[in-house]
Amino acid sequence: MDTVLTRTQLVAWRTAIFTIFFVTGLGFASWASRLPAVKNDLGITDLQIGVLLFVSGAASIVGLSLANVIVVRWGARRGMVATVIAFSLGLVVVGLGVQFLESYAITAVGLGLMGIGMSSTDVMMNVEAAAVEQAFERTLMPLFHAFFSIGTVVGAGIGVAMAAWNVGVAWHLWAMAVLVLGAGLISLRAVPTREVVLDDPATTTSRRERFAELLSVWRDPRTYAIGAIMLGMAFAEGSANDWLAIAVVDGHGETEAVGAVALTVFSVAMTVFRILGGPLVDRIGRVWTLRILAVTAGVGLVMFILAPSLPIAFIGVALWGAGASLGFPLGMSAAADDPAKAAASVSAAATIGYLAFLCGPPILGWISHEIGILPTLWIIVGLIVMSGLASGAAKPIAGSQVGVGHHH
Template sequence: MDATLTRRQLVDWRTAIFTIFLVCGLGFASWASRLPSVKQVLGIDDFGVGVLLFVIGAASIVGLSLANVIVARWGARRGMFATIVSFGIGVAIAGLGVQFLESYAVTAVGLAFMGLGMSATDVMMNVEAAAVEQSFERTLMPLFHAFFSLGTVAGAGFGILMAASQVGVAWHLWLVGAIVLGAGLVALRFVPSREIVHDDPATAPTRKERFAELAAVWRDPRTYAIGLIMLGMAFAEGSANDWLTIAVVDGHGQTEATGAIALTVFSVAMTVFRVLGGPLVDRIGRVWTLRILAVTAAVGLVTFILAPSLPVAFIGVALWGAGASLGFPLGMSAAADDPTKAAASVSAAATIGYVAFLCGPPVLGWISHQIGILPTLWIIVALIAMSGFASGAAKPIAGSKVGAGHH
C-alpha cells in the first residue's frame, strides 16, 4: 500500500509535476520559435522544414507507444528520468546539428530524440498529475496543463528575444536543453514512489500483471468514450496552433501580424480558462463543465468562420480557445477515477488524445488544400459537437472524490 504523505510532501509532489509540465512546454516552443533561423542556416525550403516536423511527429507517436510500456514496466517516476534525458539531449543535438555542423541529418536525429522523449514524458507527467489530483481530492488537472501553456508562452517569448539578439540556434537550444534537464531531474527528486503509478518494484504487480492491466484498459468502453472527448478537443486545440494564423490570412484576408495576434488571443483564452477551470469543475461538476465548454468552442469557431469583420472574428477566437481549454485535461482526470488502474487508463487516454493532436493538423492541411481553410474548419465544429455528446463518459465513478461538483 502507498504510505500516507504529509501535507509538505504532497505540495512538493504537486510543485514538481508543475515544473515538469512547464519545462516541457518551454522546450517544445523554444525549438518551434527558431524554425526561421533553422531554415536559413540549413539552406532548406518549406518541404525540408516539413520533413523535420514529420520526424518530430513520427518520433512522438513512437514515444506515446513506448510510454505505456515504460509505465507498465518501470513506473512513471523512474520512466521520466530516462525520457526527460532523451528530451533535453535531443534539444541540444538539434542545436549542434543546425549551427556548428550545419547537418540536416544530425538535426533530424536530435529532433527524433526530442520528439520521443517529449511525448513519452507527456504521458507520464499526466499519469503523475492524475495521482496528485486524486491525493488532493480536488480538480487540479487543468492547472497542470496551464503550466504547459505558460511554458510554451515563455519559450516562444524567449525565442523571439534570442532571435532578435542574433544569438545562435545552438547556444539558445543548449541553454534550453540544460534548463529542461536540470529543472526536470531536480523536480523528479521530489516525486514520491507510489504504488498507484507502479513506482515501487517491491509492492507493484508483476510484469505480466502490469501488461495484462494495460491490455484490459483497451477493452473498456469507457476508455474509448473518454477518448472521443479528448479527440474532439485535441483537434480543436491542435488545429488552432497550426492553422489559425493561416485561416486569418488566407480565409479572412488579414496580415501575418494579425494572424499572430489571433493565435495569441487563442492561447491566452485557453491558458486563463485552464487556470480557472479547477474551481469551476469542483463547483458544477466535470460533465456539465465539458458540455458548456463544448458549446462555447463550437459557437466560437462558427463565429470565426462566418465573421463579417475582424473584431467579430477575434471574439470567435477567444470563445474557441476558452471552450477548447479543458477537454484534454478533464479527459485525463476522468481516466484516473479508478485508482487501481489509473496509470494504465491515463496512458491509454493520453495516447488517443496525443495521436489526434499530432495527426489532426496534417490531415486538415490535406483537406484544406482541396476545399480551402475556412470550409475545412467545419470538420472541427463537428468533432467538438461529438466531444460534447460524449461528455457524459467523464462522470466520476462511484467513490471518486474528484470532478463530481457540488451545487
C-alpha cells in the same frame, strides 16, 4: 501500500509535477519558435520543414507507446528521469545539427529524440498529475495543463527575443536544454514513490500482469468514450496551434502580424481557462463543464469561420480557445478515476488525445489544400459537437471525489 504523505510532501510533489509540465512546454516552444532560423541555417524548403515536423510527430507516436512500457517496467517517476534526459539531449543535438554541422539528417535525429522524450514524458507527467489530483481530492488537472501552456508562451517569448537579438539556434536551444534538464531532475527528487503510478518495484503484481492490465483498458468502452471527448478537443487545440495564424492570413486576408496576435489571443484564453477550470469543475461537475465548453468552442469556431469583421473573428478565437481548454485535461482526469487502472487508463487516454493532436493538423492541411482553410475548419466544428455529445462518459466513477462538483 502507498504511505500517507504529509501536507508538505504533497505540496512538494504537486510543485514538482507543475515544474515538469512547465519545462516540457518551454522546451517544445523553444524549438517551434526558431523554425524560421532553422529553415534559413539549413537552407531548406517548406516541404523539408514539413518532413522534419513529420519526423518529430512520428517519433512522438513511438514515444507514446514506449511510455506505456516504461511505466510498467520502471514506474512513472524513474521513467521520467530517462525521458527528460532524452528530451534535453534532443534539444542539444538539434542545436548542433542546425548551427554547427548544418546537417539536415542530424537535425532530424535530434527532433526524433525530442519527440520520443517529450511525448513519453507527457504521458508519465499526466499519470503523476492524476495521482496528485486524487491525493488532493480536487480538480487540478487543468492547472497542470495551464503550466504547460505558460511554458509554451514563455518559450515562444524567449524565442522571439533570441531571434531579434540574432542569437544562434544552438546557443538558444542548449541554454534551454540545461534549464529543462536541471529543473526536471531537481523536481523529480520531490516526487514520492507511489504504487498508484507503478513506482514500487516490490509490488505483488508481476510485470506480465501489469502488461495485461495495460492492454485490458483498450477493451473498456469508457476508454473510447473518454477518447472521443479528447479527440474533438485535441483537434480543436492542435489545429489552432498550427493553422489559426494561416487561417487569419489566407482565409480573412489579414497580415501575418494579425495572425500571430490571433494565435496569442487563443493561447491566452486557453491558459486563463485552464487556471480557472479546476474550481469551476468542483462547483458544477466535470460533465456539465465539458458540455458548456463544447458549446463555447463550437460557437467560437463558427463565429471565426463566418466572421464579417476582425473584432468578431477575435471574439470567436477567444471563445474557441476557452472552449477547447479543458477537454484534454478533464479527459485525463476522468481516465484516472479508478486508482487500480489509473496508470494504464491515463496512458490510453493520452495516446488517443496525442494521436489527434499530432495527426490532426497534417490531415487538415491536406484537406485545406483541396477546399481552402476556412471550409476545412467545419470539420473541427463537427468533432467539437461529437466531443460535447460524449461528455457524459467523463462522469466520475463511484468512490472518486474528483470532478463530482459542489465542493465549497
